Amino acid sequence: MTQKFSKKINGIFIDPIIFTFSFHCKCSGECCWYGVYTELKEYNSILSIKEKIIPILDDTQTTDIDKWFEEPEKDEDFESGVAVGTELFNNKCVFLDKNGLCSLQKLANIEGGHKWKYKPLYCILFPLTIFEGALTIDDEHIDRLKTCNKNPIVKSTIFEACKEELKYFFGEKGFAELEEYKKEYLNSLGTQTNFIPNNSREVA
Ligand code: SF4
Secondary structure, X not given: OOOOOOOEEOOEEEOHHHHOEEOOOOOOOHHHHHOOEXXXXXXXXXXXXXXXXXXXXXXXXXXXXXXXXXXOEEOOXXXXXXXXXXXXXXXXXXXXXXXXXXXXXXXXXXHOOOOOOXXXXXXXXXXXEEEOOEEEEOHHHHXXXXXXXXOOOOOOEHHXXXXXXXXXXXXXXXXXXXXXXXXXXXXXXXXXXXXXXXXXXXXX
């Protein structure tokens, strides 16, 4: 667990870079070309609904469930200590369909449930991530994508872009605490009123 950051909400440290890092993306679904690590519980939950997933897969996806996941591996950023990666099929996550839609989200939408009901947490959070116990930006993944955050005319921060995801992750109370921390942090930089987002880990 990292000690680099001072603020903790719901047991997760907060990297304040999320309040200053500029972000804008015309999403092309490219972030799903590499698959994702799921928590063991998510992996089990996805397999438990395989009968519902299989009928909505298209001809670029596989119905062979043995090709859906990699071997489990140890990872302390996951609650169970075990992560299971989704496999790639046709050079994209097995759950990404030919229209760039996530089949897990599509299923939730068809059922009329919450859109992220079946979606792995790390998919919901991206371009944010949890690394060594801290909420931070997934700059490694952002950097390797051709379309993600490549627009130089940027007026918004990653925090602003991900409000819905952050509310979902922290809940209303935790998100309110995060907003308070944002004000405190920007005030401490003296940038609350004339703040300009920047695409850097360095804080002026
Ligand atoms: S599970 Fe869905 S959202 Fe996550 S990488 Fe695969 S297609 Fe994308």
